[in-house]
Amino acid sequence: MTLPNMVDNRASVNYARLQDVVTISRRTIDLLINVISPDGVSKPKNIKEFNDFNENVKLVVTKKLREKFAQYEG
Amino acid sequence: MKDKKMEATLKHIANNLAKAGKTVEFGANSVLEAYNLERNEESLKELTKAIATKINNNIILYRTKMKPLWNEVEALLKENIAAMQSKSDLNRYNIVAHDIPAVITALIEQGEVNKNKQESKAVLNMKNVSIPLPSKLDVYKAFSHPLATINTFALDVIEKYSDDDLLKLWEKAFTNLSESNSYLASLANDPVLNIEEIVLLFLAASGLQKKKPLNYTMKDEVYYEAVNNIKIALGDLITEAYHTLNLYRKADRLVLGKRDDNYTLIVDELVYRKFLDAGLASDVLLGYLASNPEGTSSYLLSNIQAKANEYQESWTSKVKLENYNTIIRKSFNYRAVYSIIAEKIVDLVPQDLIELLACDDKQENIKAIEKLANVADDETILDISKMAYDILTKVFFPDSGFEQFGAYMLKYSELDENVTSEDAAVYASLELSVDYLLNQINLEGNNGVDSNR
Numbered sequence: 001m002t003l004p005n006m007v008d009n010r011a012s013v014n015y016a017r018l019q020d021v022v023t024i025s026r027r028t029i030d031l032l033i034n035v036i037s038p039d040g041v042s043k044p045k046n047i048k049e050f051n052d053f054n055e056n057v058k059l060v061v062t063k064k065l066r067e068k069f070a071q072y073e074g
Numbered sequence: 075m076k077d078k079k080m081e082a083t084l085k086h087i088a089n090n091l092a093k094a095g096k097t098v099e100f101g102a103n104s105v106l107e108a109y110n111l112e113r114n115e116e117s118l119k120e121l122t123k124a125i126a127t128k129i130n131n132n133i134i135l136y137r138t139k140m141k142p143l144w145n146e147v148e149a150l151l152k153e154n155i156a157a158m159q160s161k162s163d164l165n166r167y168n169i170v171a172h173d174i175p176a177v178i179t180a181l182i183e184q185g186e187v188n189k190n191k192q193e194s195k196a197v198l199n200m201k202n203v204s205i206p207l208p209s210k211l212d213v214y215k216a217f218s219h220p221l222a223t224i225n226t227f228a229l230d231v232i233e234k235y236s237d238d239d240l241l242k243l244w245e246k247a248f249t250n251l252s253e254s255n256s257y258l259a260s261l262a263n264d265p266v267l268n269i270e271e272i273v274l275l276f277l278a279a280s281g282l283q284k285k286k287p288l289n290y291t292m293k294d295e296v297y298y299e300a301v302n303n304i305k306i307a308l309g310d311l312i313t314e315a316y317h318t319l320n321l322y323r324k325a326d327r328l329v330l331g332k333r334d335d336n337y338t339l340i341v342d343e344l345v346y347r348k349f350l351d352a353g354l355a356s357d358v359l360l361g362y363l364a365s366n367p368e369g370t371s372s373y374l375l376s377n378i379q380a381k382a383n384e385y386q387e388s389w390t391s392k393v394k395l396e397n398y399n400t401i402i403r404k405s406f407n408y409r410a411v412y413s414i415i416a417e418k419i420v421d422l423v424p425q426d427l428i429e430l431l432a433c434d435d436k437q438e439n440i441k442a443i444e445k446l447a448n449v450a451d452d453e454t455i456l457d458i459s460k461m462a463y464d465i466l467t468k469v470f471f472p473d474s475g476f477e478q479f480g481a482y483m484l485k486y487s488e489l490d491e492n493v494t495s496e497d498a499a500v501y502a503s504l505e506l507s508v509d510y511l512l513n514q515i516n517l518e519g520n521n522g523v524d525s526n527r
Contacts, residue, residue: 008092010091010092010095010096010097011085011088011089011091011092011093012088013097013098014087014088014089014091014092014096014097014098015084015085015088017098017099017100017110018084018087018088018098019084020106020109020110021098021106021511021512021515022080022084024105024106024109024110024118024511025508025511025512027109027118028105028118028121028122028125028507028511029504029507029508031118031119031122031126032122032125032126032129032504032507033504057504057508058077058080059080060505060508061508061512062080062083062084064508064509064512065083065084065087065512066083066087068512068515069087069090069091072087072090072091072093072094072096073090
């Protein structure tokens, strides 16, 4: 199956997996935020900043993926 | 909107990798693989707990060990650098405009001082006479002239001096009133530049001439002869200064002289105004001062004006050179300080941390700090806090990932002033965990498997 705008099947597989990476990272951070706090470490006091970070995880991951694979830029 | 942009970026990456013949794979037994295979929330939760433990440990280590040590190292560096700072002398250069004090005109008008130079000068032909210091409470009064018409103008000069300065002046001139008084001789060497001190002493001598200090047991005739003589001698110096300054003004002499330390140029106020009116800047005179030209003709306004560009350029280059040298000297000194106190830094690291980090070779640690002080770029060298952090992360925590942790911390700390260091530590740990996940991606392709770790 080739997704729209994808050059071939390999590209579709790559795209699906990269999407998975973003989803899993986002979910992991979500879970991490909920489990951080035992052992005396509390959540950051500035909730807005923290939520912004949480909100921006997708963008952070996407940016990092682009940097990670910069050598394959066309 | 954000999601569309993200999707476009992901497609772009996916296409590029495909064009290069690469396929995205998840590492065996990785969090990514586990989640991808099972789509199992519970397994992800389990894996996340492990990461969370690592994050918590990082933060606890940061809070209890690293941050206090960072503070200590930074304080040690600051303390040692402060003791070794070298300063530029640029701000010592100074221009002072000199005018004839109004009190001199008043003294001339009242007949207290001659307007024209006399053929013969008064000579201090007296035996040693010492006039006692006035009390600090009376010193202001002691320098006041008995005539109110003169005193009104005298105040302008007197008020420039503190009580202590006035007492010192009195001590230097009057507690050893004799021909051998070197201070009085130095005033006589350049009455123009010393005009204020001469006027002050003249005012004080006028008061002394009017009334001998109470409880002063010296014979009247000796006392009054000495006081009269010094008053006449000081009056002659005022006349000479007035006469000379007027001659200078006729010749448009701008520069009257320099202070002994060669950092202050004294210019005639009247001629200086002409200099400024000609559109010239004080930097020209600072350049003149720094160039130190010789010969009396170089004092004239016309000659300085003719070389204005040269002096201006000379000052500009000096400023540039000094600034450059200051940075070079500064970074050189900072490097030296870091090396010299390397052992003290090592001694700051507590034993339990040395064991935890397995960095117990003291000589190796000292060498590593010295090397860092040698190879770090100037920008890092001059940033004491950054240098303290680099020493910790590169020398003591090199394999713990704390260097990256520190870089992220810095990023989040600078985001917003409300982000505390502990908040920043949490964000840094979260971003590190993203890195951890992304490191589980492999690329499989034409050339075999690329481990993009």
